[in-house]
Amino acid sequence: MKKILVPTDFSEYSEYALEVAAQMAKKHESGIVLLHMIGMSESVLANSEIAEEQEAKYYLKLAKKKLKDITKKEYLREIPVEVIIQNYKDFKEVNQVAKEQNCDLVVMGSHGTSGLSDLFVGSNTEKVIRTSEIPVLVIKHQHLDFKVNKMVFASDLENESIPAFKKASALAQLLSASIEIVYINDAGANFMGVDDVRKRVADFKRELDQSVEVHFYNYHTVEGGLFNYCLMNNVDLLVIPTHGRKGFAHFLVGSLAENVSNHAKLPVMTIKL
Incomplete structure (x- = not known):
């Protein structure tokens, strides 16, 4: 770096x-x-x-x-x-x-305190995220000793997110951190049964051609699912692939903001697809 x-x-x-x-x-x-x-x-x-x-x-x-x-x-x-x-x-x-x-x-x-939605809608942070071709790390509170031991890459399990994951994986190696992938199976129109999710995960891992844990987590919103997964698994950094208004970020627009202080403090990194 x-x-x-x-x-x-x-x-x-x-x-x-x-x-x-x-x-x-x-x-x-x-x-x-x-x-x-x-x-x-x-x-x-x-x-x-x-x-x-x-x-x-x-x-x-x-x-x-x-x-x-x-x-x-x-x-x-x-x-x-x-x-x-x-x-x-x-x-x-x-x-x-x-x-x-x-x-x-x-x-x-970022002064955002209500989850991820404020990062992607109307803020100066969103304006930078939407146009930056290099990764953007968003810090929401003071870190006297910033350490990243565990990273989670949020994925919709589409092949277009693979290059972004490889960038995140390289950063994890640089930071001496572990990295895993999580897919949020939300309760909306995109909800899938367990067998369908497992097949999709298997297909994605085959295309990824890299040894990494891929998990899926059921929750009523993508945003809330991401934060709860990170909280339950002691995650230090959440990585989200995005390309402007499209891609993963659009799933967060309109979702219920989880106004939980622990969630709001989680550092978030975006990587453009």
């Missing part, structure tokens, strides 16, 4: 993400790219050029000071940190910065 991109809006959740990124950077001798998007408001952009320039200079100066203070944090000592300030309005540009800087991972904070 060469570089980790951390978008920051100077919130406590952004700092949680930066602390985790710093721990990972020290362990893997990586650098950190700290990105802040000023995001000038439409009202500012509608002002005269002189007023706009003065406003932009003020926010730029303020952002530079805050970023300088952040880079002096004790937990960033001896880590190469590069600071980038942009005035992007479109969050897909986070992906562009990641590519330009050859980053391997995006780590960002």
